Amino acid sequence: MSISLLLEMAVSGEPDRTAVVSGEMRLTATELSALADGGAGVIAASGAQHVAYVGTGGALLPLLLFSAARAAVPLTPLNYRLSADGLRALLDRLPDPLVVVDDEYRDAVGTGYRVMESGEFVAAARTADPVAEFADPDAVAVVLFTSGTTSKPKAVELTHNNLTSYITGTVEYASAEPGDAALICVPPYHIAGVSAALSNLYAGRKMVYLTNFDAGEWVRLVGTENVTSATVVPTMLDRIVGVLDDTKATLPSLRTLAYGGSKVALPLVRRALSLLPDVGFVNAYGLTETSSTIAVLTPDDHRAALAATDAAGLRRLGSVGQPVPGIEVQIRAEDGTVLSPGEIGELFVRGEQVSGRYTDIGSVLDDQGWFPTRDVAMLDEDGYLFLGGRSDDTIIRGGENIAPAEIEDVLVEHPHVRDCAVVGPEDPEWGQIIVAVVVPTPGTEPDAEDLRAYVRAQLRGSRTPDRVVFRDELPSNATGKVLRRELVAELNESSKESA
Structure with a gap:
């Protein structure tokens, strides 16, 4: 109508x-x-x-x-x-x-x-x-x-x-x-x-x-x-x-x-x-x-996530919940295989409210009407959806794919970190490196090596930021999305100047 x-x-x-x-x-x-x-x-x-x-x-x-x-x-x-x-x-x-x-x-x-x-x-x-x-x-x-x-x-x-x-x-x-x-x-x-x-x-x-x-x-x-x-x-x-x-x-x-x-x-x-x-x-x-x-x-x-005592329940506060009525979701691997709960892939969605159509491009829906969101995601056993950021944001360091959100979720829990974004500027040896851009909590002066150690203690060593830089704020648009491209351009430029 x-x-x-x-x-x-x-x-x-x-x-x-x-x-x-x-x-x-x-x-x-x-x-x-x-x-x-x-x-x-x-x-x-x-x-x-x-x-x-x-x-x-x-x-x-x-x-x-x-x-x-x-x-x-x-x-x-x-x-x-x-x-x-x-x-x-x-x-x-x-x-x-x-x-x-x-x-x-x-x-x-x-x-x-x-x-x-x-x-x-x-x-x-x-x-x-x-x-x-x-x-x-x-x-x-x-x-x-x-x-x-x-x-x-x-x-x-x-x-x-x-x-x-x-x-x-x-x-x-x-x-x-x-x-x-x-x-x-x-x-x-x-x-x-x-x-x-x-x-x-x-x-x-x-x-x-x-x-x-x-x-x-x-x-x-x-x-x-x-x-x-x-x-x-x-x-x-x-x-x-x-x-x-x-x-x-x-x-x-x-x-x-x-x-x-x-x-x-x-x-x-x-x-x-x-x-x-x-x-x-x-x-x-x-x-x-x-x-x-x-x-x-x-x-x-x-409320349930705040009151939870088990790891799965506590973790649910970081999810975006369950699909609304009329929406179907799938998590797919790169080859198109539909993944099981707990597996990470790209989120596809389908429903009457989904357009997936662009002027001068046309529809990008597949033959069954599924829209590729380009968001990295995972569904848990109870159908709660967890996002891992945009697929375009994935950092490829030495051939290994690294989701920035995984590192950001750890860093932001540090008491001296108010906000952060993890990006992958260019590097001649590794292709990309991991740089954590951190906004400190007011009144604190966090140490870069302490923050790297904090991440290393909770994630695999390959997820440890190669560098930590500090900013007063992160560049963002009107809806709060961090403008990662600006951070990467700035870091790439500073690397050229210091070379």
């Missing part, structure tokens, strides 16, 4: 419920629907084949999602943090777009495009002749560019059916309590931002937007808007924990806190759980190509 139906269902269920809070703007479900009809009229009158959005989101994201859907054209939210050249390179890949842009990014978009500023679009939507077309369920609803941390960004095509299959398969319609509110601070160009807009509307939850993340403001909004659920990325969780430590705030309204986007260090998870013992924590794992979440570690899973 079309994603438009999700909004229609929200209106039919509770038409006067506040659906969106974004700064000074508050919209009921009915007001959002009427504005989306007008927005569709603006898009249709423009003759555009695509809608692009450059901005921080807030109410503009759900408005443009449903306006584009009702005009039967795809929407692409773009990373507003990109350079002007980077933005234009992506815009040039979209067919005849209407570009809706927040004021502060207007100059970056430049000329040569059909452009409307965000305020201008909203004003026009209020007076335009309404349009409410139902798109073909198999038509593309949203196109999202991958982060491009290791290569040229790919344009992922998500159909109406992909998105609605995810929502209806994982969210119960109108299941929210009357006062429930979700705090959304993930960027609009990320799949988590898109799915948050759709899932919270479908569940009947008020959506409160924080378009520019600040941990103190996040904590304040949880209190003033009586927020009951929220989703954050690792860097956000780290800063929120810092504010909670300083202020001793308890966030009594908050019932659920989901984290994801990239791997979260277990010491940080344990600290967050101790500060918010009455909050249900959720670890959500998904990809752009899968329309968001495909596996979840539930609040009960978190």
